[in-house]
Amino acid sequence: MTQSAEPVRRGRGRRPTDQVRREVLQAAGELLLAEGMGGFTIEKVAALAGASRVTLHKWWPSKGALALAGYFSVVGHTLAFPDTGDIATDLTAQIRAFVHLMRDTRAGHVIPELIGQAQTDAELSAAYRERYSAPRRALAVEALERAKQRGQVRADVDSEVVVDQLWGACYHRLLIPDLPLTDEFAEALVANLLTGIGRP
Amino acid sequence: MTQSAEPVRRGRGRRPTDQVRREVLQAAGELLLAEGMGGFTIEKVAALAGASRVTLHKWWPSKGALALAGYFSVVGHTLAFPDTGDIATDLTAQIRAFVHLMRDTRAGHVIPELIGQAQTDAELSAAYRERYSAPRRALAVEALERAKQRGQVRADVDSEVVVDQLWGACYHRLLIPDLPLTDEFAEALVANLLTGIGRP
Structure with a gap:
């Protein structure tokens, strides 16, 4: 460039x-x-x-x-987490949008480099968490807590862990690209968690 | 240092x-x-x-x-994935060992720096995937496929996605440390996925 x-x-x-x-x-x-x-x-x-x-x-x-x-x-980054009343729909939309952002826009080049630099730059690491990851994590946790109120997610689930299993799974493929970020991946992440992968 | x-x-x-x-x-x-x-x-x-x-x-x-x-x-890194015949036990043991490695040993300082450097070093990125992440991913996928044969995991689940939702979730907390890596986290990761977080 x-x-x-x-x-x-x-x-x-x-x-x-x-x-x-x-x-x-x-x-x-x-x-x-x-x-x-x-x-x-x-x-x-x-x-x-x-x-x-x-x-x-x-x-x-x-x-x-x-x-x-x-x-x-x-x-710029809008902090938005639309609430349709159905957590499966909303999580899938959010994760698909994140996959799109990282796969199809300049963010997909810049964000991994910033996270990479943050591993040896404590000020960047703190700024990244404060300005980017923590507010986004909070929005997702709020959505999951509302889903608990509606009876769509079990009350004993730690919503913070769910965030790591959705967005964290995407960061994993972004930072250690063994496999690509796809729409099918986004959908499977949500389905695996909501339904469970174990035999009923 | x-x-x-x-x-x-x-x-x-x-x-x-x-x-x-x-x-x-x-x-x-x-x-x-x-x-x-x-x-x-x-x-x-x-x-x-x-x-x-x-x-x-x-x-x-x-x-x-x-x-x-x-x-x-x-x-040195041993490539081992013991098989007790129970996938919940085996995944929990593996994830707990990974959390211990990243939280309590020097690997927890070096691995994030290497992944960070890999974001602007294509040769390192390729070497990391070839020598570290891909073989570990393959072992976990094999364990999940055996669990499908035993009827412990649904046959339609993409085992690769499960790897991202377990190890990838740990890398997320390692590289973007909003929250700590704990034993409880390791156990919740496996429980969330096997049982599902949705209301039955």
Whole structure:
């Protein structure tokens, strides 16, 4: 990938802090999408945004944390978990959407690299959990708890474990790609859990 | 971590290729365990083993591939999946052992870093799947297929998907540590899948 972001036009005097911040995030997101984590450095973002490295280091504790913030700034992520009243329908729709996101969009390249970088970047790891995984986990757990109220899921089930067996199973194929992420996979994940794989 | 491997004694003439290879792998494994991927370079391994960088680059296509080979050389991994005749017992034992390995041993630091590095190192990713994840996946699938023969698992279940919902769920908590890996988690994973979480 050779395409990169254009430097922000300079020499027009001092910008307000909020504007600098927005332009830095925009530059960071575009650089990440264009070059991946392999070509992502705080120095390049500073140059593209016409900001100082010192400022960037002050605002973001690591290059991974800046990359993640830039990613959200450019791509955006809606936190939505529609509730049709049927947990099987809703979980299948959510997992299919996640599979689509990771298989068919740029997120499928960037998210694994960010998780990879997070293994040796504690600030990125914390930011990823705080801004991305934890709120999504909470939404899924709430949906499962509502399903318990409706009698669709057993009350003694730990909803957190279910999240790992649905989304975690997808991350597994994303990060260790022994097998592909498919729609059939998404459906089998939900069916296996709701029905059980044991002989009745 | 500051402790590092001792350089192999040098100046004793030309070693046979097999011996050089063994000593390089030993040095690579010790360096990885002492310093993690953050301090791991082909240059350091070459210096520690008294071998040439050119030789190392010839034998291993990337620093990640060398790190993984060194890890197996030092730590070793037995491929075992005991069969008691009861799939619930056997899966629980395997998952508990995996949780123990990742929570209580050095593998829990090294394996996430190797998977992280694999996201931007195609040779490491291929080596990880070939040498580690694929053979382990195959053993688990074989156990599930035997359980189908015994009537403990439904014949229409895709055993590959089950692997993602057990081991993949553990990797999820390992790589995105929103929640800890515990024995209770291991047991819930197996129970959720075998019994199902839906109201009967």
